[in-house]
Amino acid sequence: MLITGGAGLIGAALRRTLESAGASVTVLDDLSGYDRATLALLGVDERDPRLAVGDICDEDLVRALVGDSDYVVHSAAFSTVAGCTRDLEAAFHSNIAGTETVLRAVAQTRNVRRFAFISSAQVYGHGTSGTDAVQVFSEDQPISPLNLYAAAKAWGEWQTRFLLEPAKVDHVVVRPFSVYGEGQIPKPGAYSWVIAQFAMYAMIGDPLPLNNGGRQVRDFLHVEDAAAAICLALVAETASGKTINLGTGRITSVRRVAELVRTHFLDAQFQDAPRPAQDPLGGCAEIARMTDALGWEPQVTVDTGIARYVQWLRAVPAAIPDWLRGESDRIASWNAGAAAHTTAEHR
Template structure:
C-alpha cells in the first residue's frame, strides 16, 4: 500500500495486520512519519519502504503476481498548499496514481484508490451527498484527486483492472497532524489541551461530516477486497454533520476561548459537507461505529498520552 506512514495509512496498516495480511508499505515521509508506524517495526508481516510514488519503478518493485491488492493512499492533501503550488499536487496525485495503476496492470492487482469528498459540487447538498452527486473541484488539490479517479476508472474500463474508488468524508483521530495541515477536530482538541484559543475561520456555520479513523480504515479495507465494489465509487460518512461553531463548543473546556478569524482560503471553502453512506451499507454492510463524542474523547486521551 502507498501512503502507509500517513495518518489514515497507519490505521489501514493496523486493520490489515489485524486481518492477517502481510503489508508492504510505501511512503516518502513528506506527510507521513516513522513515528506513525513505529509500533509495527517489529511485526514480521509489515515492511516499510521509503520512496516516492511518482518515481517510475518504485511501486512496481513492491508488487508481484501474488499481491492480493494495492491500497493507494499516497497524496498531497493540503488545500492552501495546492493553491500556492499546484504542480506538486499534480505530480504526486496524478502522476503518482498513473505509476500505481501501471504497476497494478502489469501484475493484475486490484486497486483500492482512496479519493476525497472534496471533489463534489457542494451546491444543494442538504439531503446528503451520494455518489451520483455532481463533481466540482474547488482547488488544485480536489482537481488532482478527481483526475486520479478518472484515470483509475479508465484502467477499469480500458484494461478490466479491478478498481474501487473510495471517498471518505472528513476523517479524524489519533496520529492526525495538529497544525494547519491537520484536521479541524485534531487542531481544536490539541489547542484546547494546550489552553490556547480555538480559532474558527469565517462565521463557523460551515459543517462537516466527521468520521473516526478506525471506521474509515475498516471501510477502505472492506471496499478494496469486496468483489461487489469493483468498478464502483463509494462514500464513507456518518450521515450527520456538525457546524464548526458547534464542534468548537463540543471540544472546548470551560475556560477555553473561541475566536472567529479571517478565512485564509475562502474561495475554496465548503459550506456544507454531509455524506450519504447508503451505498457502502448496501454493498459492504459498512456503517460507522464510533460517535463524534466518543471519537473526540479517544483523540483527547491519545494526545495526552502521546505528548
C-alpha cells in the same frame, strides 16, 4: 498487499486493521509528510522490513511492489489544499505522476485482485446547492472540484477507470469525508482537520477560532471507521467497480466540535473569526450505497472520537506542531481586519 502512503493517517490505520486480520502488508511511502521526530512519535520505524521508503514515481520500485501484491490501495498524496497551491511541482509529482505510475503498474500485472483508489469528498466542491446551503452529497451528482488537490483526485478517479477497465482489473473508488482520529497532526492550510486543531488550541490555552460563528457543518468519520470501510471495499463483491462515499450520513457543526472539545478543557475560550472566502456551509455523505455495498455502518461517534483524540493528545503533547502555536496572532489579525472593515462601512 500494498498500501501507498501507508505512513499517513488513513494508510497507517488501514495497515493496523489489515494486519490484525492476518494480512501481510507492505507500505510504500517517501516519509515526506512529517519530520523524523514526528514520524517516530507516530510509530513509523524506517527499519521496518515491511516499509519500502521510496518515490511512487519510481517505476521499477512500484512495479516490483505491485508484482508481489494481490491487493493495492493507493493512498499516497500531497494532501493539503494550501500545500498543493504553494508547490505545484510537488503536487503534480505526487498526485498526478505518482498516481499514473501506480495505475500503469497495476494495469500491467495479472496478480492484483482489486485496486482501491482513495479519493476525497472534496471532489464535490460546493455541491449542487451553492455555498449557503447545507446539503447531502451523493455519488451520482456532478463533481466540481474547487482546488488543485480536489481536481487531482477527480482526475485519479477517471484515470482509474480509463486504465484498469480495459486491463480487466477489478477496482473501487472511495470518497472519505472529514477523517480524524488519534495520530492526526495538522499541517498549515489543512483546515478540514478542525478536531485536531481545536484540541491542540485548547491544550495550549489558545482560543478556538469559530469561522462564521462555527455554523459550517461537516461529516466527521473516525479513522478506524475509514480503515474498516476500505478493508470491506477491497473484498466485498458488491463494491466492485463502484464509487462509494465513506461517511456517517450525519452533520456536525464546527461549533458543536468546539463545544465537545471544551468538555475536556473547561477553560477553553471561543473566538469569532471571519468566514473564509468561498467556504461552503458543507453537509454530509449520502451513505445508502456504502451501507448496501459494504453491509456496514460507522461505529465511532463524534463525541467518542473527540474524547479518544484528547486522551491521545494528552499522552503525546509533543505532537502539537510549533507553527500552530502562532495561530492566535493570525486570529487577532483577522479580527482587526474585520473591525477595520466594519468601521469603514459606518463612516
